[in-house]
Amino acid sequence: MLLAVGFLPVGANAAETVTVTDITGRNVEVQVPVEKVILGEGRQIYFTATLDSEDPFKRVVGWRDDFKKADNDGYHQYLESFPQMEELPTFGGMKDGTFDVEQAVALDPDVIILNLDAKAATEDSGYTEKLAKVGIPIVYVDFREKPMVNTEPSMRLIGKLFGKEEKAEEFIKFRADAIKAVTDKLAAQSDLKRPVVFIERAGGYSDDCCMSFGNENFGKMVEIAGGVNMASEIIPGTFGTVNPEQIIAANPDQIIVTGANWELYVPGGNWVGVGSGADPEVTGQKLAKLMERPGFTGVKAVADKNVHAIWHQFYNSPYQFIAVQQIAKWLHPDLFADxxxxxxxxxxxxxFLPVDYRPGYFVSLK
Incomplete structure (x- = not known):
């Protein structure tokens, strides 16, 4: 026994098979800590970076090819420190049927981590059974459908998989304290006036108007931050659309547009490219241009210049608490002056993160 222990590498953890419960309530057997992971979405690097701060790619043997397209500025910032990420095998998506099961099996991962929104397509296509037959478990996490409910259990699950439970709890507390700094102050106000807010999802991404959020995701963040989400009575679920006439009728006090650098998705598009290191002069000009569309020119928010843009990827990462703080400051500037x-x-x-902070994630017309 002593000889065996002596040959263990310094700091090595003995692997054990455990049963974890994923965000859907499925009980899944996984050998932890996992050493090889396939990420069902490239933007899941936001949570691997939070827990594997020294090298967010050390467990990743394959990932979906969306990070560069959905967050081009963030992708290139990570690329500066981790050039090996460009060599990782990439996958298509479960929902569009382009995920390559044979490629996944060849990489021999300990687990595949998928977002909740991929569950129906994964099951309908038979991927779950095919992968189970070769001993590759799937677990589901959620930072998108109900992020204000599912972020904490998702981070705890990933912490268990990675053998980083303490780090996960440290992050969870940091996040909870940051939200509490908003909610405690709002709760202490006896006569709080909640401004009506229109959140436009990915404004300028297409010529259509307008994608928005119902009572979840950014819609829920607005409520937590002390506002009234205009679209909550129009959109029954997390995502949906409103038309220009509905915006005019609601006459919102504040408008918030989500955006990112989507040059690879919509080259030269009218989207507002807020994100890591974005130039506020450029993003401010593009935001102002969006407010010239029908449905916006006559509303109170535009007249008062209470119009803002915020990084779209807060909607699909563990970092939504930053958005809650920023929205609260926009909606109640006097109350949250500090x-x-x-x-x-x-x-x-x-x-927590292996890259430096580069401002550019928010811009306002005022």
């Missing part, structure tokens, strides 16, 4: 969302984002990077 709140500094940029400082919170900076601290997130300093404590």
């Amino acid at each position: 709140l500094d969302p940029e400082a919170s984002f900076q601290e997130l990077h300093n404590r």
Whole structure:
């Protein structure tokens, strides 16, 4: 026994098979800590970076090819520090039927981590059974459908898989404290006036108007931040659309547009490219241009210049608490005069992430 222990590498953890419960309630057997992971979405690197801060790619043997397209600025910032990420095998998506099962099996992962929204397509296509037959488990996490409910259990699940439970709990507390800095102050107000807010999802991504959020995701973030989400009575689920006439009729007090650098999706598009290191002069000009569309020119928010753009990827990452703080500051500037969302984002990077914070994630017309 002593000889066997002596040959273990310093700091090695003995692997054990455990049963974990994923975000859908499925019980899944996984050998932890996992050493080889396939990410069902490239943007899942946002959570691997939070837990594997020294090298967010050390467990990743394959990933979906969306990170560069959905967050081009963030992708290239990570590429500066981790050039090996360009060599990783890439996959198509479960929902569009382009996921390559044979390729996944050849990579011999310990687990495949998928987003909740891929579950129906994964099961309908038979991928779950095919992978189970070769001993590759699937677990589901969620930072998109109900992020304000599912972020904490998702991070705990990933912490268990990675053998980083303590780090996961540290992040969860940091996130909860940041949200509490908003909710406690709002709860103490006896006569809080909640402004009506229209959130436009991916404004300028297409010529259509307008994608938005119902009572979840950014819609829920608006409510937590002390506002009234205009589309909550129009859109029954998490995602949906409203038309220009509905915006005019609601006459919102504030407008928030989500955006990112989508040059690879919509080259030269009218989207607002907020994100890592974005130029606020450029993003501000593009935001102002969007407000010239029918449905926006006459509303109160535009007249008062209470119009803002925010990084779209807060909607699909563990970092939504930064968005809650920033929205609260926009909606109640006097009440949250001392709140500094940029400082919170900076601290997130300093404590958890392997890249430096580069401002550019928010812009306002005022």
